[in-house]
Amino acid sequence: MSGDPSETVPLRASELSVGQHLGAPIVDNLTRTRIVQYAGASGDYNPIHTDERFATEAAGYPSVFAHGMLTMGLTGSALTDLVGVDRLTEYGARFVAQVWPGDTLTGDFEITAKRRIDGHDVIDLAITVTNQDGRKVLTGSATARVDP
Amino acid sequence: MTAERFPVEAGHIMMFARAVGAEHPAYHDPDDPATAAVGGILAPPTFVQASAQFDPDYFLRPKHGEPWFGSGAEASGVERTGGGGGGSGLHAEQHFTYHKPVRPGMVLHAVTRDGETWEKHSERAGRLVFRESITEYRDESDELVVTARSVGVKTEKVVNP
Numbered sequence: 155m156s157g158d159p160s161e162t163v164p165l166r167a168s169e170l171s172v173g174q175h176l177g178a179p180i181v182d183n184l185t186r187t188r189i190v191q192y193a194g195a196s197g198d199y200n201p202i203h204t205d206e207r208f209a210t211e212a213a214g215y216p217s218v219f220a221h222g223m224l225t226m227g228l229t230g231s232a233l234t235d236l237v238g239v240d241r242l243t244e245y246g247a248r249f250v251a252q253v254w255p256g257d258t259l260t261g262d263f264e265i266t267a268k269r270r271i272d273g274h275d276v277i278d279l280a281i282t283v284t285n286q287d288g289r290k291v292l293t294g295s296a297t298a299r300v301d302p
Numbered sequence: 303m304t305a306e307r308f309p310v311e312a313g314h315i316m317m318f319a320r321a322v323g324a325e326h327p328a329y330h331d332p333d334d335p336a337t338a339a340v341g342g343i344l345a346p347p348t349f350v351q352a353s354a355q356f357d358p359d360y361f362l363r364p365k366h367g368e369p370w371f372g373s374g375a376e377a378s379g380v381e382r383t384g385g386g387g388g389g390s391g392l393h394a395e396q397h398f399t400y401h402k403p404v405r406p407g408m409v410l411h412a413v414t415r416d417g418e419t420w421e422k423h424s425e426r427a428g429r430l431v432f433r434e435s436i437t438e439y440r441d442e443s444d445e446l447v448v449t450a451r452s453v454g455v456k457t458e459k460v461v462n463p
Contacts (some may be wrong), residue, residue: 193319195320197355199363212377212378222394226396240347242400243399244398245348246395248394249396292452
C-alpha cells in the first residue's frame with residue numbers, strides 16, 4: 155500500500171528493538187465498492203456488508219459496514235509489506251468496532267518481543283488499527299520470522 | 303466453514319489480493335523476480351477465509367432459485383433468522399497459524415470443529431454469546447497448512463457507532 159511492495163527488505167533482528175513502532179496506512183476513504191470487491195473475492199455476500207437498503211431498513215444500521223475480514227485483510231497487506239510475504243507464522247485480530255464507508259484507517263505495529271523458535275529469529279508484533287477519529291477498530295498480534 | 307475440496311487457484315489469489323490491497327508481485331505475477339525469490343505465487347495471509355466459495359452450503363452466498371435475505375422488491379427477501387447478519391451475529395475474532403505457504407495447485411480440505419462458548423454482558427449490545435470454531439486446512443498429503451480459529455458473537459441488540 156505504500157512504496158513498491160516488491161522492494162520489501164527482510165527485517166533483521168539485530169536492527170530491531172522491543173518497543174519500536176512501525177506504522178503504515180491501511181486504507182484511505184474506504185468505499186462501498188471495495189467492500190463489494192471483498193465480498194466477491196471472499197464469497198461472503200452478507201447483505202449487511204453489500205446491500206445498503208437491507209443494512210439500513212431491515213437490519214437497523216446507519217449504512218453497510220466492512221467485513222471484519224476485510225479490515226484484517228487490508229491490515230495483513232500492510233503487515234506483509236513490512237515483514238515479507240513468506241514470513242508470518244501467526245496472525246490474529248479482534249474486531250473491536252465497525253469500519254464504515256468513508257473511514258480512513260492507520261495501522262500501528264509495535265515490536266513486543268524478539269525471540270528464537272526452532273533456530274529462527276522471530277518478532278512478535280502488537281497491532282492496533284485506528285480510524286480517522288482515533289478510535290480503535292482492530293487490535294491484534296502477529297509473529298514473523300526475521301533475518302538474524 | 304466446511305469446504306471438503308478447496309482448490310487453490312492463481313486467479314482467485316489475484317482477485318483476493320486485489321480486494322485486500324495486497325500489491326506484492328508474489329500475489330499475481332509469476333514472472334516477477336520478487337515472486338521467484340519467495341518460491342512462486344503464494345496467497346495473502348487471510349486467503350483461506352475464501353474457502354467459503356467452495357462450501358456448497360455456505361449460507362452467506364445467494365443461491366439461484368432460493369430466497370435470499372438481502373433486498374429486492376422489499377428491504378429483505380425473507381423473515382430474518384439468526385446466523386451471520388441481520389444485526390445479531392458478528393465476527394468477533396480471527397486467528398491464523400501458518401504451517402506452510404498456500405500456493406496455487408494445492409487442493410486443501412477444511413475440517414471445522416467447535417471450540418469454547420462463553421458469555422459476557424455489555425451496555426451497548428446486551429447479552430453477548432461468543433462461540434469459537436477451529437478449522438484445519440490440510441493439503442493432499444494431509445499435512446497441516448493453516449489452522450484458523452474464529453470467534454463469532456451473537457448480540458442481543460443491534461450495535462451502532
